[in-house]
Amino acid sequence: MYRTQNCGELRLAHVGKEVSLAGWMHKSRDLGGMTFIDLRDRYGKTQLVFNMETDKELCGSARKLGRESVVQVQGIVRERSSKNNQMLTGDIEIEVKELKVLNSAKTPPFTLEDDTDGGEELRMKYRYLDIRRDKVKNNLIFRHQVALEVRKYLSDLDFIEVETPYLIKSTPEGARDFIVPSRMNQGMFYALPQSPQTFKQLLMVAGMDKYFQIVKCFRDEDLRADRQPEFTQIDCEMSFIEQEDILNVFEGLTRHLLKTLKGADVEDFPRMTYDEAMKRFGNDKPDIRFGMEFGELNDVTQHKDFGVFNSAELVVGIAVPAGNQYSRKEIDQLIDWVKRPQIGALGMVYVRCNDDGTYKSSVDKFYDQDDLAQWAERTGAKPGDLICVLSGVKNKVRAQLSALRMEMGERLGLRKPDEFAPLWVLDFPLLEWDEETERYHAMHHPFTSPKTEDMAKLDTDPGAVRANAYDLVLNGNEIGGGSIRIHDKQMQALMFKHLGFTPEEAKDQFGFLMDAFEYGAPPHGGLAFGLDRLVAILGGQESIRDFIAFPKNNAGRDVMIDSPSLINPEQLKELGIDLK
Ligand code: ASP
Numbered sequence: 366m367y368r369t370q371n372c373g374e375l376r377l378a379h380v381g382k383e384v385s386l387a388g389w390m391h392k393s394r395d396l397g398g399m400t401f402i403d404l405r406d407r408y409g410k411t412q413l414v415f416n417m418e419t420d421k422e423l424c425g426s427a428r429k430l431g432r433e434s435v436v437q438v439q440g441i442v443r444e445r446s447s448k449n450n451q452m453l454t455g456d457i458e459i460e461v462k463e464l465k466v467l468n469s470a471k472t473p474p475f476t477l478e479d480d481t482d483g484g485e486e487l488r489m490k491y492r493y494l495d496i497r498r499d500k501v502k503n504n505l506i507f508r509h510q511v512a513l514e515v516r517k518y519l520s521d522l523d524f525i526e527v528e529t530p531y532l533i534k535s536t537p538e539g540a541r542d543f544i545v546p547s548r549m550n551q552g553m554f555y556a557l558p559q560s561p562q563t564f565k566q567l568l569m570v571a572g573m574d575k576y577f578q579i580v581k582c583f584r585d586e587d588l589r590a591d592r593q594p595e596f597t598q599i600d601c602e603m604s605f606i607e608q609e610d611i612l613n614v615f616e617g618l619t620r621h622l623l624k625t626l627k628g629a630d631v632e633d634f635p636r637m638t639y640d641e642a643m644k645r646f647g648n649d650k651p652d653i654r655f656g657m658e659f660g661e662l663n664d665v666t667q668h669k670d671f672g673v674f675n676s677a678e679l680v681v682g683i684a685v686p687a688g689n690q691y692s693r694k695e696i697d698q699l700i701d702w703v704k705r706p707q708i709g710a711l712g713m714v715y716v717r718c719n720d721d722g723t724y725k726s727s728v729d730k731f732y733d734q735d736d737l738a739q740w741a742e743r744t745g746a747k748p749g750d751l752i753c754v755l756s757g758v759k760n761k762v763r764a765q766l767s768a769l770r771m772e773m774g775e776r777l778g779l780r781k782p783d784e785f786a787p788l789w790v791l792d793f794p795l796l797e798w799d800e801e802t803e804r805y806h807a808m809h810h811p812f813t814s815p816k817t818e819d820m821a822k823l824d825t826d827p828g829a830v831r832a833n834a835y836d837l838v839l840n841g842n843e844i845g846g847g848s849i850r851i852h853d854k855q856m857q858a859l860m861f862k863h864l865g866f867t868p869e870e871a872k873d874q875f876g877f878l879m880d881a882f883e884y885g886a887p888p889h890g891g892l893a894f895g896l897d898r899l900v901a902i903l904g905g906q907e908s909i910r911d912f913i914a915f916p917k918n919n920a921g922r923d924v925m926i927d928s929p930s931l932i933n934p935e936q937l938k939e940l941g942i943d944l945k
Pocket of ligand 1 (some may be wrong): 559560561562601846847848891892893
């Protein structure tokens with residue numbers, strides 16, 4: 366038997382007992398005739414004591430132990446004279462009688478402490494060491510708890526977890542597919558699913574009624590910061606439901622997770638249409654933990670001779686609380702910030718709102734106090750605030766000002782990690798114009814149903830057609846999204862037509878789904894949560910990587926196993942792939 370207890374288990378009640386423990390040598394200290402060692406495993410740390418006077422040889426071997434060696438000890442539990450209330454086992458220590466080295470360890474390339482000296486790349490290369498650190502370990506345990514609560518909650522509501530295949534057919538669902546060559550069908554390829562979308566819909570046709578799956582999805586996208594080529598979804602689908610039913614069920618799930626994992630009671634799940642979110646926050650996933658709402662200023666700016674504003678599609682501003690404190694230099698830095706290529710604004714107009722109710726702006730040449738007072742009213746600016754105004758093409762300006770709003774929210778400490786503000790964003794557009802391919806794409810995916818009352822606009826004004834699609838936003842992050850689906854073959858065919866598919870292409874790629882719709886498809890809908898991000902936000906952090914056991918780096922590489930990598934010519938030959 367390697368151990369009678371784990372390293373987080375022993376308490377005063379065990380004093381006097383003979384125990385054995387196994388774990389890693391975390392740290393050792395020599396104090397005069399004594400050596401103290403912290404023995405660590407997943408459950409905690411326990412202090413071991415060796416006494417030079419009573420057992421010279423044993424103490425000598427303890428002193429020789431390198432960090433991270435794997436050891437087994439036997440000894441007696443003693444009450445500590447100086448207790449450590451930072452440690453679960455801080456009341457006791459083990460007076461060691463026997464020490465066995467189970468395996469030696471090289472010195473780790475970075476310190477395995479909360480504050481490590483290891484850079485990201487190094488920690489990823491030695492991820493198995495990184496996971497020994499409490500921080501990463503606890504994140505993985507937390508992720509497990511979230512997944513467990515999800516499974517419990519949904520199972521209690523009669524959802525069934527069903528696995529769907531990973532080797533599927535390449536279909537356009539927005540991103541690029543990862544492709545897997547087939548050896549048995551040379552020249553042909555599987556694709557890894559971007560999501561189990563069509564399968565879960567087929568499960569509804571199959572009568573499963575309520576489905577969920579915690580499932581890996583794969584998207585071969587250019588990696589933006591904090592995206593992973595493979596990620597995990599909580600994927601869900603329900604039959605005989607309307608949008609309201611879905612919102613209720615998943616509001617319930619989110620409330621349950623916030624309550625059980627964070628002790629947070631969040632009653633309110635406000636709702637906002639996509640149009641409203643864009644107008645008020647410039648963003649379809651607004652962080653509503655703080656204000657700084659957009660004030661549109663076209664009519665109160667375009668009546669003077671300021672050409673920049675007059676030629677803009679949208680002039681819009683926000684009031685930064687207490688921003689009038691900023692020095693000229695600090696404001697110039699803000700202007701530089703919005704002009705960075707990542708944000709892309711051409712400039713920024715600002716108005717200082719003085720405590721005496723007067724205004725001082727960067728465009729005083731064009732606008733008088735009455736004008737500026739109107740801007741203040743629109744943006745909700747109070748004396749002491751700073752109004753920041755951007756202008757240009759509507760979509761771009763909104764994105765730029767939204768980035769500034771989030772940045773200021775962050776700088777002002779308004780994005781508190783322990784405060785949770787969910788929000789449903791509803792009525793997304795059905796279609797989105799793609800500049801590159803010069804055609805419409807499904808904004809959510811091609812299986813999303815349009816709003817009946819907007820159907821007539823499909824031919825005349827496709828961009829204005831709204832979908833029965835919704836996103837759940839938490840603290841400025843999209844944590845879930847879904848839609849009520851099309852369940853009628855004709856309707857699905859019509860949708861493919863509007864997305865630019867010929868009937869042959871539609872049949873070739875989605876014939877299986879349209880065929881299934883002819884055998885009694887129930888009305889259905891669903892959504893998927895991004896588990897990685899959900900866990901990170903619940904964990905009060907922004908980076909999903911810290912909640913994934915073996916993540917890939919920004920270039921999509923696993924630097925630990927060194928993948929992707931070349932494969933040998935034999936393998937290629939077997940697959941019938943000629944790289945030349
Ligand atoms: N399959 C969709 C996605 O991956 C979610 C859904 O519509 O249920 O975004």
